[in-house]
Amino acid sequence: MRKTSLVLHRLWQMLPVLIGISIVTFLLAQAIPGDPVRLIVGPRAPASVIESVRERYGLDRPVLAQYFVYLGNVLQGDWGTSIAFRTPVLGLILSRVPPTLYLVGGGLLLSAAVALLLAIGAALRQDRWVDQAVRLFSTVGLGLPAFWLGLVLSLVFAVRLGWFPASGFGEGLVDHVRHLVLPWVTIAVVMAPILVRNLRATLIEKLQADFVVAERSKGLPERSIFLRHVFPNSLLTNLHLLGVVAVYTLGIAIIIEPVFAVPGLGQLFIGSIVSRDYFVIQGLTTIFAILTIGATLVVDLLSLVVDPRVG
Amino acid sequence: MMAEREIAVTVEVGRPRVRFSRLTVAGAVIVTAWVAVAMLAPLLAPYDPDATDLRAFLQAPGSPGHLLGTDHLGRDVLSRIVYGTRIDLSMGVIGVMAPFLIGVALGVVSGYSGGLVDTVLMRLVDVALAFPFLVLVLAIVAILGPGLTNYYVALAIVAWVPYCRLVRAETLVLKRSEFVESARLLGLSHVAIMRRHILPNAITPAAVFVVTDIVLTILLGSGLSFFGLGAQPPTAEWGRMIAEGQNFLSQGWWISVFPGIALILLTLGFSLLGDGLAKQLRVRA
Secondary structure, X not given: OHXXXXXXXXXXXXXXXXXXXXXXXXXHHHOXXXXXXXXXXXXXXXXXXXXXXXXHOOOOOOHXXXXXXXXHHHHOOOOOEOOOOOOEHHHHHHHOHHHHHHHHHHHXXXXXXXXXXXXXXXXXXXXXXXXXXXXXXXXXXXXXXXXXXXXXXXXXXXXXXOOOOOOOOOOHHHHHHHHHHHHXXXXXXXXXXXXXXXXXXXXXXXXXXXHHHHHHHHOOOHHHHHHHHHHXXXXXXXXXXXXXXXXXXXXXXXXXXXHHOOOOHHHHHHHHHHOOOHHHHHHHHHHHHHHHHXXXXXXHHHHHHHXXXXX | OHHHHHHHHHXXXXXXXXXXXXXXXXXXXXXXXXXXXXXXXXXXXXXXOOOOOHHHOOOOOOEOOEOOOEOOOOOEHHHHXXXXXXXXXXXXXXXXXXXXXXXXXXXXXXXXXXXXHHHHHHHHHHHHHOOOHHHHHHHHHHHHOOOHHHHHHXXXXXXXXXXXXXXXXXXXXXXOOHHHHHHHHOOOOHHHHHHHHHHHHHOHHHHHHHHHHHHHHHHHHHHHHHOOOOOOOOOOOHHHHHHXXXXXXXXXXXXXXXXXXXXXXXXXXXXHXXXXXXXXXXXXX
């Protein structure tokens, strides 16, 4: 019962943030240089068309009224029209969601797997060479440019060795996976260092906790102390990180999608910035914000369910 | 509590035996080396970085006169990397300045005043954090137009958030301490208390974060340049160079690969320095 009210409270808290997001995206369009109507209809449109568009987006009214027209349009699914693609923005964006979800989802899983292995190896052999190597990797990895790493991986494993396709997304699940292996590895190499740092520190901290001493003195085998107590506890401590990490991974996905020509949100975003396709930029900014608060919300709710101390 | 802190400071100042960890030293050496490369670029670079030589294009690394090879226009890759240091290094340092100043100022004011000011600022922070950082920067650059100056403007608009949060958290603790209480009883103005008593004590975590933030700023800036939204051609900038080599990956891998290695070595210096300082000053990185 208490948990239900916590969930409701959490949802209620999101309202001001959602309003804030809509104001920011609205201001983005306001800041565009030049007459926005010309942007929509092109430089040679007749006066009647200009008038009707001006009315549709409320551009002949005060700024505050324009904001509410914008909000109404967004809520009704009218996100404007792409100048480059000549299609409605919302549909265009939604068609690009699946590749990005594949990319971020798989990249997160691979990053977590790599980070867990490295962190456990390092924490169990603290200050030995395994640990030193993992720490070096986690420091160097922080400064790896993702777009460069993607390029180098595709040079070696696609252009030279021909093991994987260099670009694209393919057709069907198996083909998707084949195309996404190199982008996933890129994400994992860039993300794992951040995860490893936190996981290693928590594992080492928990290994020295009082409850571990107690279990040892009770005669529990090291193995079960680690697997049943230290490990789950450390995961729980790091659960809140998952939201931040997911959002960060989305950022990396945006950067490497153009490198591997994955037809997702990131490629569309970079492309629309280069071609100054403002309504697509505005729409994507909205979508990215929705994905961000969605990820944070899911993680919050998850820790509410998993962690007995909450609620 | 405060008495202890002050004694500790005098001891450290009195005896110049502050031992820097090996991490910090290694980081400082690498960063200093890069600063030297940037300053001595005309002496170190064997060629003019923008001089094209169409008789010597796509020369492999190690060919006579071109240690790291030449690009598709015959420009010497080593010379371009050496001159690029100036852009990429200063990009990191310039990029963090405005966010640091704005964030620290807002953090102190927000934490110290509390009330409506604090509420409004924190809602602003919530909204900024609702976007992936990269998306906000890219969206602002999209509106303002490409170029490094606009990148710095975008950073000033959005990158102050982490500094503000760090300093605000410290300020909230300091505000309740006895020495701030006494300062207030002595009749010091709020501005004086914030400036002379809160700020110096609250700034350490933010100052350490600057070093880490330089890494992020360089990575994002070179990424922007890679997509043609940052440094404009023919500027010798590492992200740009990586982009220019992209079309020649199979004939001339070195055009893209070496600038990337330079980026890694530059960011490594700041990462080591940041880690070392965080450990030394007992700040959670």
